[in-house]
Amino acid sequence: MVKHIIPNSLKEALDYMDGHYTTIVAGGTDLMVQRRNWAELPPTFTSDPVYVFHLSELNYVNEDDKNVYIGAVTPMSVLLDHPATPQLLKDAIAIIAAPGLRNMATIAGNIGNASPAGDSLPILYALDALVRIQSKSQNSLLPIAQVIQGPRKTILDNNELITEIVIPKDPFTFQMFRKVGGRKADAISKVSFTGSVRIEGKHVTDLRIAFGAVAPTVVRVRDIEMEYEGKTVKQLQQQVKSLQEAYATYIRPIDDQRSNKEYRMNVAMNLLEQFISSLKEE
Amino acid sequence: MNDITFELNHEQVTITADPSLRLLDVLRDRLHLTGAKEGCGEGECGACSVLINDQLANSCLVPLANVHKQRVTTIEGIATTKEGKLLQQAYSKEGAVQCGICTPGMMMASYALLKKHPHPTREQIQIGLSGNLCRCTGYNMIFRAIERAAKEGEGTW
Numbered sequence: 001m002v003k004h005i006i007p008n009s010l011k012e013a014l015d016y017m018d019g020h021y022t023t024i025v026a027g028g029t030d031l032m033v034q035r036r037n038w039a040e041l042p043p044t045f046t047s048d049p050v051y052v053f054h055l056s057e058l059n060y061v062n063e064d065d066k067n068v069y070i071g072a073v074t075p076m077s078v079l080l081d082h083p084a085t086p087q088l089l090k091d092a093i094a095i096i097a098a099p100g101l102r103n104m105a106t107i108a109g110n111i112g113n114a115s116p117a118g119d120s121l122p123i124l125y126a127l128d129a130l131v132r133i134q135s136k137s138q139n140s141l142l143p144i145a146q147v148i149q150g151p152r153k154t155i156l157d158n159n160e161l162i163t164e165i166v167i168p169k170d171p172f173t174f175q176m177f178r179k180v181g182g183r184k185a186d187a188i189s190k191v192s193f194t195g196s197v198r199i200e201g202k203h204v205t206d207l208r209i210a211f212g213a214v215a216p217t218v219v220r221v222r223d224i225e226m227e228y229e230g231k232t233v234k235q236l237q238q239q240v241k242s243l244q245e246a247y248a249t250y251i252r253p254i255d256d257q258r259s260n261k262e263y264r265m266n267v268a269m270n271l272l273e274q275f276i277s278s279l280k281e282e
Numbered sequence: 283m284n285d286i287t288f289e290l291n292h293e294q295v296t297i298t299a300d301p302s303l304r305l306l307d308v309l310r311d312r313l314h315l316t317g318a319k320e321g322c323g324e325g326e327c328g329a330c331s332v333l334i335n336d337q338l339a340n341s342c343l344v345p346l347a348n349v350h351k352q353r354v355t356t357i358e359g360i361a362t363t364k365e366g367k368l369l370q371q372a373y374s375k376e377g378a379v380q381c382g383i384c385t386p387g388m389m390m391a392s393y394a395l396l397k398k399h400p401h402p403t404r405e406q407i408q409i410g411l412s413g414n415l416c417r418c419t420g421y422n423m424i425f426r427a428i429e430r431a432a433k434e435g436e437g438t439w
Contacts, residue, residue: 032345054348104343
């Protein structure tokens with residue numbers, strides 16, 4: 001029998017997590033489906049559930065000159081309406097699920113679940129988001145790409161909780177997010193594309209590209225980006241074929257009930273081309 | 283087993299239960315409020331929609347623990363209110379109810395939408411109902427019902 005913990009504070013949650021096997025439950029939108037049983041039966045938990053969604057100290061959006069700070073249990077609907085939320089993240093949230101679900105879903109949940117199809121993840125990768133991880137005695141801030149290790153696998157130890165997401169305010173001049181799914185609402189991505197650039201004059205000075213749902217984790221390759229940074233918009237557009245070839249080795253989609261390898265690869269490449277051809281000199 | 287206390291349709295209730303139980307099951311089986319329906323059980327159809335602290339929520343995804351000390355409103359709670367009656371009349375006049383399975387969830391989504399946008403555009407209505415499936419009406423009658431409820435309920439929302 002598991003013990004159910006409804007803590008009164010973050011401290012209480014971390015204290016209990018220190019020395020017990022636990023499962024963190026935030027909004028429940030993914031977990032309650034994963035652990036689902038027949039109607040009327042409780043879901044299956046093999047370690048003690050710790051319910052954190054009601055903790056108001058983890059529900060906030062703050063900003064300063066450098067960063068936006070998002071508390072771990074801030075619902076996506078709050079982020080969608082908040083002026084400090086980066087536009088790219090709003091674009092992704094606007095087509096995640098539907099209003100009722102967005103009132104419960106959190107981006108910390110997206111990170112904790114580490115689903116290859118989590119729609120906020122490519123945005124967090126592209127924006128160099130940092131994840132604050134706390135335990136009773138530790139507090140660390142790690143890049144998102146280090147936190148997520150594989151499908152449904154994170155670096156988090158059993159006593160650790162995601163408490164905050166920090167998104168740097170970098171100056172971009174053009175951004176694009178596209179999600180391809182079976183329908184407009186409530187769809188799980190077949191493939192998604194995130195592009196974000198800073199163009200100064202004729203030159204691309206900052207290039208960020210991330211693909212979702214086409215590999216075990218989000219595909220963002222800093223080496224490729226660096227190779228093309230510093231080029232002019234025109235050069236980049238002339239070299240789009242070699243850019244596509246560079247990414248093709250990192251994109252390893254699977255066949256599943258939602259889509260297949262070939263479709264995912266083709267769409268990912270087309271979205272990349274669309275993004276590059278949309279770039280304009282400032 | 284834990285004691286979970288919450289406000290349900292303006293009354294305090296305390297349930298002794300497994301806190302991971304779905305709110306939907308507790309509402310239907312323990313509290314005998316059968317307005318919320320189970321359609322898909324995974325947050326894609328909206329038939330189980332309720333309000334938690336006035337926000338639309340899929341009760342099939344909510345562990346009971348998450349409503350501890352919170353405020354829950356179901357279709358039974360809004361049925362007798364002025365807004366609830368407006369919605370019922372508007373749905374009826376526009377023929378927005380056919381088999382009826384989606385209707386309680388649709389009305390909860392309509393209610394949440396009109397509280398947020400008292401004069402919704404067609405696009406806001408479509409987004410507001412995007413988490414609710416109906417296999418009978420083709421949605422147009424439901425969209426018109428919401429437009430009617432907004433117009434006839436001017437000043438109420």
